[in-house]
Amino acid sequence: MASLAAPAETRPRRAAQPRPARRPRPQARPRPRPRPHARPRPRVAGGVAWIVGVAALLAGIVALNVAVLRLNMEVERLDVQRDELVAGNEALASELSAAAAAGRTERLARAKLGLVAPTQTTYLELRSGRRSR
Secondary structure (H helix, E strand, O other): OOOOOOOOOOOOOOOOOOOOOOOOOOOOOOOOOOOOOOOOOOOHHHHHHHHHHHHHHHHHHHHHHHHHHHHHHHHHHHHHHHHHHHHHHHHHHHHHHHHOOHHHHHHHHHHHHOOOOOOOOOOOOOOOOOOOO
């Protein structure tokens, strides 16, 4: 039996090229010994410290604001008291002015003390006990 088969396609072969020479492998460095590491601490303590610090600062700010508010209330009270005292002083000055008026003084002297107005004015000259030279 003769069979007619198609000739198989053959690929052209490459010419064999010489392989590059292998470089020798560098010697592996000795592994460094693992250092004993401290266990990492949980960072909760640091966070709590920050929270406490910020809370203390906020409490200080609130306390300062309360102190300023109290001082402002005291200043307001003192302003009202000062205004009352100024009004009282003005009333007293007006009363003193009216009491010191010459006409009123003369009238009170005649009515209460029974004094009379002078008819004639007399001047006296007083000499000291020393003699002048």
